[in-house]
Amino acid sequence: MTEKEFLKNYDPSAFERPSTAVDSVIFTVYQEELQVLLIKRDELPFHGKWSLVGGYVNIHQDDSLDATALRKLEEKTGFSSPYLEQVMSIGGKERDPRGWTISTIYYALIPHDALNLNPGKGASDAKMTSIAEALNMELAFDHKTVLKHCLERLRNKALYTTLPVHLMRGNFTLSELQSIFETILGHTIQQKSFRRRMLGSETLEETGEMRETTRRPAMTYRLKAGVSPHYFTRNLESVHL
Amino acid sequence: MTEKEFLKNYDPSAFERPSTAVDSVIFTVYQEELQVLLIKRDELPFHGKWSLVGGYVNIHQDDSLDATALRKLEEKTGFSSPYLEQVMSIGGKERDPRGWTISTIYYALIPHDALNLNPGKGASDAKMTSIAEALNMELAFDHKTVLKHCLERLRNKALYTTLPVHLMRGNFTLSELQSIFETILGHTIQQKSFRRRMLGSETLEETGEMRETTRRPAMTYRLKAGVSPHYFTRNLESVHL
């Protein structure tokens, strides 16, 4: 049998397939709070419960898993170029009452002022919720576990990468950026250490413009065009005052 | 409609599903070489080509994705308790000629002397191949890309964790362990740095027995029971002589 003949005779339904979904944790920082996007389900199962952003892979519409995640994300947030990172996939019989499901988990970082929420089809409401609150709610499916995994990943990356810059839009001061890091980590960082690292990472550039504020003006920076996130070889301390 | 009625009427075939597979890179170190397990395919597609260990998720047999990976791994290597880590999932239309496929990728660490190769169903041969060689071969599907991702993950983890200890079996000397690290990384490590880190990681314990060899005897160590891999807060240098 040739490869061509084989493919012609190949029966995709011979093997029973799990359903395949993508779920994303959309992070933003607003008013010194790390927040995630929750969607109120208007369909069964888990009707009326809050859930993460997700949906089935559409093999006619999506070229890849990343494409599925981006499609859902744009539908719900109106933002099309987030930092998006795949975290893991979870598969099992018990996690969805409809049967064996594989869900690939992503998290995205979106600047708060870029958000344009839209509950969309199958949902009656959408809102940003603080991490503390979300972890105290009863979320649909195993979404609390999913949220914890993404949170852990994000916090770890804040200790050794420049990733959280993707929560900033346009120009920002180093103090503003430090505040974002501190909010994610849940503790303060030594100002000097933070500045040394950021300025040494070669990923930021001065805009030349100062932030005019009520106190001493601060230099504003922007992300250098075309640079990837910087990985430090040494972590910040993970526990602090 | 109640949740119960909904589930009763739910039609799983309403949404066309991608096929779902698991592929694993089985690493071992032997004779100063980092090697991976390759399987010679005896079926279409890619008949006669070498591939990684993989297979479809069987929703009646497997409780989770990890279970699928372990099942395939035990079939091919005869080893049932490897260090197994999920790396990522790749999904798309083009990666398998049979259509849209999601593959969840794992890598496993197996001590060389624990291997008991068995090509198994659908394969005519199985062999351990050095990384250098494998990367020069024409592998089935997108398995070369998959291999590169796993290799990158393993090398990074060797810089800041104790993970490679899982390539050792029973008792081992620190020199033997260092050699494993050096083989993975592809460069030498300062002996003093390595010993300081390993002994400071609190994950090893002296066995009290010395390795009798042709030179000065060395203390042998074993992995402490029940400890998880240690994460250092500082990386080893990633490039060296």
Next chain:
DNA sequence: TTATCTATCGGTCTTTCAGACCTTAAAATT
């Protein structure tokens, strides 16, 4: 028997970078 060889193993100085603390600067406010 003694010298040599080689791998083991610990001593210690240097280097790098984060932590901690402090001083100075630049604005607005009192």
Next chain:
DNA sequence: AATTTTAAGGTCTGAAAGACCGATAGATAA
């Protein structure tokens, strides 16, 4: 003009890796 507050940078300390060295223990060769 003095005070307050945030920005920005100086500098000392501490921790851990890099680099180099010397002592040790056994096997082997002279």
